[in-house]
Amino acid sequence: MKLATQTPARTRRAGSSRPSMFLRMLWRAAILRKGRAATALLAMVVGAAVATTMLNLFIDVQAKLRTEFRKYGANVVVIAKDGGSLPPDALHLAEEALAGRGTAVPFAYAVARTQDGQSVVVAGTDFDRVRQMNSWWSVNAWPRATHQALLGRRASKSVSPNGQPFDLSFHGRRIRLQPAGILQTGAGEDSRIYLSLEDFESWTNVPASTIEIAASGSAEDVESVMQKLAASISVGRVSAVRQIAEGEASVLGKTRATLMAVSILIIATAALCVLATLMGWVFDRRRDFAIMKALGASENLIRGFFAAEAAALGAVGAALGFAIGIGVAAWIGRSNFQAPVTPRFGLLPIVFAGSIAVALVAALLPISLLRRIQPAMILRGE
C-alpha cells in the first residue's frame, strides 16, 4: 500500500539507482509496519535464542556432568602384582600418564597389633591427595603434624575410644600415635587407621603397593591413560574400577539422550513457530506483492525483494537471539553447576545459517503460492 502513496517524482528520483531503491523499499517496509515486523523479529529472536541455549548446553553439560562423576573417586587402580610393592617412582610415572587430567593417590597397607593384641589394618597415604579425590569421606579433622593418625569410625572405638594417644606394633617395631580425627565412609575404611606415607614408611619399611587414580575425561581418555600406565609401571596390574566406569557410562548416556531429545523437540518447535509467524507476515503483504507486479516488477525481482527482507530479518534475529541464548546458557550453568557454561562462538555460523534458512523458506513458500493468482484479484481484496 505504501508504494502506491509515493509520488511519481519521488519514485523517479529514488529509481535513479536501483540498489538504493531496493534498500529503501526494505527499510520502509520495516519502518511502516513496525508492529508486524517486530512480531516477526520477536519470533525469530526467541527461536534463535532457544536454539543457541540448547546447543550450548548440550555440548557443555556433558563435560560438567563428567566432573560431577569424578567425585565418585578412583576409576583406575594400579596394584603391585603378587602382593609385592610398587617402585618408588611409580607415583611420578602415574602423574606423567595423567598429564594433569586427574588425581593419583598412593596407598601402603600393613596389619599391625594394638596394645591388647588386636589386629588392625594400618594404611599410609597422602592426605592432601586423598582429600581431593575422595570428597565423600566424612572427616571431622584432618591430621596436620607427624605421628597424627586418622581413625576409621570402628577402629577408633577399639583403639582409642576417648581420643587418647595409642601404641601400635608391627614386627616388633612400636609407634605412638595421636588421633587427629574420625573418618566415616560406611565401607572398609571405617576399620582402618590412616597415617601419612612418611610416618608409615619410616615405621614399617613397607612401601606403597597401590595407586588409586581418578582420571577425568571420556571413556577413551581413561582407556589411553590405562594403556600408558600399563606400559610405564610394569610391576603393577592396572585395572578399571568397573562399578564406577559402568555407572558413569549408563547415567551419562541416558542423560545425554534425554537432553538430545528435549533439545531437538524445543528447537523444532521454535523453528516451526518462526515459520508460521513469518509465513503469516508475508501472506499479509500480498497487496505489496500485487502492486509491485502490477507496476511491472519481474517475478525474480519480487522474489529477491522478499528473500532479502527475510534474510535481513533472519540475520538480525539470529544475532540478537545468539546473544540472549549465550546469556541464558551461562545463567543455567551458574545456577545449576556453580560453574559458567563457556560460550561456544563456533555455534554462531550454525545459528545464523539455520535462522536465515527458516526465514527464507517462510518468505519464498507463500510467494510461490501467490504467483498463480492475478494481481487484480488480490488488489480487489479477494
Add this chain to the structure above:
Amino acid sequence: MFVRLVFESFRREKRRKLLAGVAITLGVGVATAMIAVATDIGDKVGRELRTYGANLIVTPQEDSLDLEIAGVNLKPPSDGAYLNEADLPKIKGMFWRNNIVGFSPMLPVSANVKINGGEQEVSLLGTYFAKAIRFGKEGFVTGVRNTHPWWKVQGSWPKDDSDSAEVLVGQRLAAALAMQPGETLEIDRQPHRVAGILSTGGPEDNQLVVPLLLAQQILGRAGAVRRVYVSALTKPEDAFARRDPKSLSPAMYDRWYCSPYAQSIAYQLQEAIPFSHAEQIRQVAQNEGTVLSRIKGLMLLMTLAALLASALAVSAAMATAIFERRHDVGLMKALGAADVSVASLFFAESALLALLGGLVGFAGGSLLAGQIGRSIFDSKLSVQPVLLPIVLLIAVIVTFAGSASAIRRAVKLDPVHALRGGG
C-alpha cells in the same frame, strides 16, 4: 449471533486459524512433554544411578574390626558376629519397602578346593544370585544381579538352591587354574559344577562365588550372614536428613522417618533386623545425591526455558492471527458494534483456539513423553491426568496474553483506516 460469528470465523478462515492453532498445539505439546520428563527424571535417573550398586550396608552391631587389604579379607571366618538370614525378608516389610531395589547377603568363608587334581585353599563368597523370597503374601526376587549390576558372567548364573551344586569362578582365579564353564571342581570333597566365569573388576575376580546356603554349610553355621548390601532409591541428603532422630520433636520425627533419605532408610533397616548396624555407603550415597540434584535442576531449568519459548511463540502466532482481522473489526465497528463486544468476540475465539490446541497438544505431548520414556529409559513415562486442566489453563492465559495487545490495537483502529486497508 455471537456464537454464529465465532463459528463462521472458524469456518471461513481455516488457514489462519490453523496456523495459530498449530502454534498453540506445538507449544502445549512441548510443554506437556517437558513437564512430564522433568517431574519423572529424578525417579528415572535415580534408577540408573543404582548401577553404582548398593548404597546401604547392614553389619552386626557387635562386630570385630574388618581386616581387609585391597579387597582380600584376612579376618578368620570364625571371628566376629553374624546376622540371621531369617530376618532378611523383613526388609520388605519396612515403611520404604517399595524403594528397596534389592539386597544381597554376603558370607565370606574359605575352603579347600580340589581342581584338576591339585588342591588349594580358596576364598569363597556366599550370596544370593537371584533368589525368590516371600514376605507375608508378597513374593520378590533379590540378589547380586540387582545390587551389583556391573558383575558380568560368561556362561550362566548358578541357581540359588544348594542341591543344584553350581558355583561361579572369578576370572583371574579361572585363568590361573585354566577353568572353563561346565567343568567340575570339588569343595570339601563335594563335586560342584562351574556355571560361569565371573568378572567384577574387584576382589571377587580371585574368589569362588557360591550360593549362600553352601557357604553356611562350609562354615557350619546355619543362617549366618556377615553383611547385607541394600540398594535403595533415596532422596538427596539435606540439612534435615543429617539431624539426629533422637533429638527431633514427634512431628519432625515423623517427617524425617517418612522421607526416603539414606539416613532414615538405614534407621528403618536397623529396626527391621535385630542386633544390626545399618549405614550408608558414602561413596555411592553421597555422590548419588549430587548427581541426581544436578540433573533434576538442569531439567527444571530447561523446562522453564521451553515453557517460556512456547509461550512467546503462541503469543506471536496469536498477535499475527488477530492483526490480520482488522478489516472485520472495521466492518463491525462501522455497523455499530461496541468496542467491548468486538473484544469479547476475539477473546472467545482465542479461548476456543487455546482449548482445542491445548487438548490436541496435551495428547501429543503425552505420546511424546511416552516415546521418550520408552526409547531412553526402557520404562513408562506417564503424564498425570491432573496436568490436563493446569496445561489448558496455562494455554488459555498465554493465548489471552498474546492476543491482548493485538486486540487492543485492533479495537482502537479507526474503521475508515481499517476498511481502506491501511495500517
